[in-house]
Structures are given as structure tokens and as C-alpha cells.
Amino acid sequence: MRVSEERELSMPVQPVSAAKAVADRLIAAIAVGDYSAGERLPAERDLADMLAVSRVTVRAALADLREAGYVEIRRGRTGGSFVRQDWGERTAGAVRDLLGKDWDQLEELFDLRRLIESLIARTAAERHTLEDDAAILGALRRYEEATDGASARSADVELHRSIAAAAHNPSLADLSRQLLAQVSLGITHEPFTPALRDMALPQHRALVEAITKSDPDKAAAIAGEHFRITEHALRHAVDRAGE
Numbered sequence: 001m002r003v004s005e006e007r008e009l010s011m012p013v014q015p016v017s018a019a020k021a022v023a024d025r026l027i028a029a030i031a032v033g034d035y036s037a038g039e040r041l042p043a044e045r046d047l048a049d050m051l052a053v054s055r056v057t058v059r060a061a062l063a064d065l066r067e068a069g070y071v072e073i074r075r076g077r078t079g080g081s082f083v084r085q086d087w088g089e090r091t092a093g094a095v096r097d098l099l100g101k102d103w104d105q106l107e108e109l110f111d112l113r114r115l116i117e118s119l120i121a122r123t124a125a126e127r128h129t130l131e132d133d134a135a136i137l138g139a140l141r142r143y144e145e146a147t148d149g150a151s152a153r154s155a156d157v158e159l160h161r162s163i164a165a166a167a168h169n170p171s172l173a174d175l176s177r178q179l180l181a182q183v184s185l186g187i188t189h190e191p192f193t194p195a196l197r198d199m200a201l202p203q204h205r206a207l208v209e210a211i212t213k214s215d216p217d218k219a220a221a222i223a224g225e226h227f228r229i230t231e232h233a234l235r236h237a238v239d240r241a242g243e
Contacts, residue, residue, distance in 0.1 A: 019060035022053055024094040025185050026061065027070060030083055031091050032099075032237045033191030034184065036149050041071065041081040051186050087240075095241035098185060099234055106183060110231045113179040114224045120176060121207060121223035124166035125216040132166035133212045140208045144201070152197060153189045159204060163211060183230060191233040199229055 026041070035041060044062070048055045062081050065071045070088055071081045099106065124132070139159035146152035164173035181188065190196075203226040210219035 018053060018057045019064060022051055022057055022061035023064040027091055027094040028098045029185050029187050030086050031095050032233045033193045034187045035083050037083050037086050039083050039149055050188055092241040095237050100238045100241060109183050114227050116175055116179060117227045118220040118224040120164050120167050120172050122216040122220040124163050125211045125214055125219040127168045128166040128211055135162040136208055140204055143204060149192045153192050157189050190230050196229055196233060
């Protein structure tokens with residue numbers, strides 16, 4: 001064996017690069033419905049802030065996704081990185097590694113999240129003001145009128161943040177955001193597909209009605225059920241990855 005070969009074999013195994021880790025996280029996020037085929041991903045700066053990595057890492061991750069066929073890069077004022085497919089050759093492995101391996105821990109987080117969101121909804125129904133109601137109803141209207149996944153996700157985030165604000169306890173609102181990040185691969189919004197929207201819309205309406213009409217018990221019960229939707233999306237992806 002040549003000396004160069006000995007040196008090569010003695011080198012420690014390198015860990016998965018940060019760029020590949022981000023790429024795999026985005027692959028899994030696409031699989032669960034955080035981003036859909038045809039949709040533009042957030043800008044590099046926004047992804048870097050969301051995932052707590054550098055823009056250089058995000059740029060390399062997007063290049064990886066482009067080579068793997070998950071996104072296409074369009075230039076110009078309306079350009080960016082657009083999702084081409086929601087399930088490709090690397091998807092099952094990414095979903096298994098990022099979600100399937102720690103599923104028991106995720107189950108605990110799902111349970112904790114339902115408990116916290118039920119408490120937030122109950123407290124909002126007890127403490128809401130007319131100003132809170134206006135913000136909540138406005139966000140619901142924007143969700144109802146959304147014509148694409150991006151606008152629906154944005155309105156959904158606004159709605160739930162408005163409800164959390166109506167509880168008038170910033171620590172509860174912070175905990176809500178932290179739990180979302182923990183169960184959603186660091187992505188700051190819920191998964192969205194037409195099927196998930198069909199499930200969410202009547203629950204949104206019922207939840208808003210319960211809060212604005214000061215019905216704490218009903219608001220808590222609806223919230224506890226509503227926050228199973230993200231769990232269903234992740235479970236579906238894990239089950240598909242295991243097939």
C-alpha cells in the first residue's frame with residue numbers, strides 16, 4: 001500500500017456537511033407539505049435566518065437540491081428557487097432520518113403542543129379584547145380568501161399569532177413558536193396542502209367563533225383537535241417513507 005493510500009485511509013470520516021443537512025431538511029419539509037410543487041422557496045436570507053445557518057450554507061444546499069432535481073432556479077425580478085417535485089429519490093431517506101428515527105420524541109412534542117395550544121385558546125377566550133378580535137377576524141378572512149399555498153400559510157401564521165397575542169402572556173406565545181419549530185424541522189409555518197386546508201378551514205372558523213364569543217371550554221377543545229393536523233402530515237410522510 002502506498003503512503004498516500006495509508007494517509008487517506010487514516011483520515012477521520014467527515015461528518016455530513018452543513019449544506020447537505022440543510023438540503024435534507026428542506027427535502028423533508030417539501031415532503032410533509034411545508035412547500036409545494038411550483039412554489040417559490042423563501043429567499044436565501046430568510047432561509048438562513050429560519051434555519052440558523054449562513055447564507056453560504058443555504059446557497060450550497062439549494063445548489064444540491066437543484067442538482068438532485070427538487071428545485072429549479074429562475075432568474076429575474078420574479079425569480080428564485082422553485083420546487084419541482086415533492087417526492088424524489090432522496091426523500092424517503094431524509095424523512096426517515098429526520099422524522100422517523102425520533103418519532104417517539106415527536107409524539108411527546110405533539111402531545112405537549114396540543115396541551116399548550118389548548119391553554120392558549122382557552123386563555124384567549126377569557127382575555128381577548130375588541131382589538132384582539134379585530135386582528136383575529138382579519139387573519140381568518142385573509143386565510144379564507146387565500147388563493148395559493150404561500151398566502152394561506154402566511155395567513156395561518158398570522159391567525160395563530162393573533163390568538164396567542166389575545167392570551168396576553170408573551171411567554172405562552174414564545175412557547176407556541178418554539179414548539180412549532182421543534183415539530184416542523186425548524187420551518188416557521190404549518191404544512192399546507194389542499195387536503196389539509198379542507199381540514200383546517202372549518203376548525204379555524206369554529207376556533208375563532210369560540211374565542212370571540214368567550215367560550216373557553218369550546219376554544220380549548222377545538223384547538224386540541226386542530227393541532228393534530230401537522231401531526232397527520234408528518235405521520236403520513238413517515239409512513240410513506242417506510243413503504
